[in-house]
Amino acid sequence: MPLKALDSSQNAVYSLAYANTIELKERHPEGFTCPYCQQKMFARKPNKKIFHFYHASQCTSKIEHHPESMEHLLGKQTLYDELNKQIQNSKNSELKVEIEYPVKEAGEHGRIADLMITHKEQPHIAIECQLANITVELLKKRTQDYEKQGIGVIWFIGKKADTHENRQFLYEEFGDCHIIKFEERIINNNETIFEAIFKDN
Numbered sequence: 138m139p140l141k142a143l144d145s146s147q148n149a150v151y152s153l154a155y156a157n158t159i160e161l162k163e164r165h166p167e168g169f170t171c172p173y174c175q176q177k178m179f180a181r182k183p184n185k186k187i188f189h190f191y192h193a194s195q196c197t198s199k200i201e202h203h204p205e206s207m208e209h210l211l212g213k214q215t216l217y218d219e220l221n222k223q224i225q226n227s228k229n230s231e232l233k234v235e236i237e238y239p240v241k242e243a244g245e246h247g248r249i250a251d252l253m254i255t256h257k258e259q260p261h262i263a264i265e266c267q268l269a270n271i272t273v274e275l276l277k278k279r280t281q282d283y284e285k286q287g288i289g290v291i292w293f294i295g296k297k298a299d300t301h302e303n304r305q306f307l308y309e310e311f312g313d314c315h316i317i318k319f320e321e322r323i324i325n326n327n328e329t330i331f332e333a334i335f336k337d338n
């Protein structure tokens with residue numbers, strides 16, 4: 138369930154920028170397509186849930202993506218809002234945060250970062266919100282896929298991905314571990330992360 142689609146001129150459209158489907162359809166009466174498989178996409182906002190795009194059937198692109206839960210959308214949206222706020226406060230016009238950012242060279246068929254902090258329009262730090270089961274080996278591999286492209290990664294783990302082994306790996310690899318807790322709607326440690334990102338630039 139992506140938050141991004143393309144309009145008929147191939148420009149990215151973000152559901153988060155619109156209050157509801159009526160406003161979105163008024164602005165884009167020609168409809169939307171998937172940036173990866175070019176199939177038609179539609180927008181929906183289930184009751185009290187996150188406004189997103191969806192395929193009529195399934196995305197046929199080979200680029201690595203997974204079925205996403207509402208909580209994953211909420212995680213992406215919360216992180217996006219928070220990062221955007223921080224970037225605006227930093228007044229560093231060279232930094233931007235983009236949602237669902239494709240890195241075509243990463244891994245076997247490319248990867249889509251949940252969020253990407255770009256510096257001078259270049260991918261800089263991928264922000265991954267991982268809630269589904271994942272092994273340390275996969276976390277490691279995906280981290281390396283980005284690093285080989287010169288892109289850093291910050292993982293936020295929650296739900297099933299929040300295991301003792303994964304926490305330990307993140308502490309060892311990054312010296313820090315960021316946990317998403319939906320019950321409290323708190324994303325731990327976000328301030329330190331954002332400060333660290335801005336210090337680098």
Ligand SMILES: [Zn+2]
Pocket residue numbers: 171172173174175176192195196197198
């Ligand atoms: Zn698709």
